[in-house]
């Protein structure tokens with residue numbers, strides 16, 4: 318039977334590439350994000366893949382619940398949840414940080430992941446089946462200067478992944494964390510609020526990961542046999558040894 322994957326943040330970067338990879342692997346897809354037109358464009362590209370689009374902000378608990386409730390019958394049995402939506406906002410010493418950026422990161426990266434999981438989990442616990450992949454970061458395992466709140470939000474994702482794995486064990490639900498290093502997506506454009514030159518400079522002088530590299534890993538993880546859970550993966554560009562140690566030319 319065709320499995321269904323629910324991917325948050327499918328309008329860009331890692332989520333978009335993961336949608337394509339899981340579509341190629343034979344999954345039906347529920348694709349979510351705030352930018353509807355991006356999701357529609359992706360659905361067109363995935364023309365032969367059964368796809369359902371949901372537009373909501375993961376920070377809005379009511380909107381998350383209503384969106385999941387609205388799923389048509391053929392997309393209600395979710396087998397795989399990719400908790401990917403998230404971003405960094407700003408890169409500043411804690412004393413100079415913008416509390417709005419802090420809210421955006423904690424509400425999106427942490428509470429948003431919780432809201433989506435809470436809404437999707439009944440379809441898994443009811444059937445005692447499921448596979449959840451949370452997109453953490455090297456930043457959740459290694460705090461770097463000025464990364465403070467973003468790193469804290471991803472450290473929370475690491476802790477929640479472990480907690481979810483423990484609590485969902487009785488329901489046979491596999492829970493895993495993928496922790497990328499530097500991946501060239503819209504991530505830095507968002508972090509630096511549209512300063513595209515500054516964003517591009519993050520990836521200059523070395524070969525960063527591509528969104529497709531992460532998608533390929535996720536595709537491998539979710540197509541393992543039911544007795545296998547690849548529980549935690551750190552994936553770095555070959556030129557990166559630690560969060561802020563990158564060999565640049």
Ligand code: NDP
Nearest residue numbers: 326328329330331350351352374375402403500502503504
């Ligand atoms: P992008 O900026 O390219 O994509 C982020 C995605 O998240 C978009 O689809 C965006 O959709 C969605 N999103 C963000 N905030 C919200 C929100 N409040 N509600 C709904 N959707 C939201 O970045 P990446 O692909 O790089 O990021 C994906 C994940 O990977 C993030 O969790 C990020 O922290 C993590 N990561 C990224 C790394 C990197 O170097 N790029 C490294 C390690 C981890 P829309 O704007 O349409 O709502």
Ligand code: 8X3
Nearest residue numbers: 454455456498499560
């Ligand atoms: C994204 C990677 O190192 O910019 O999570 O925080 S980093």
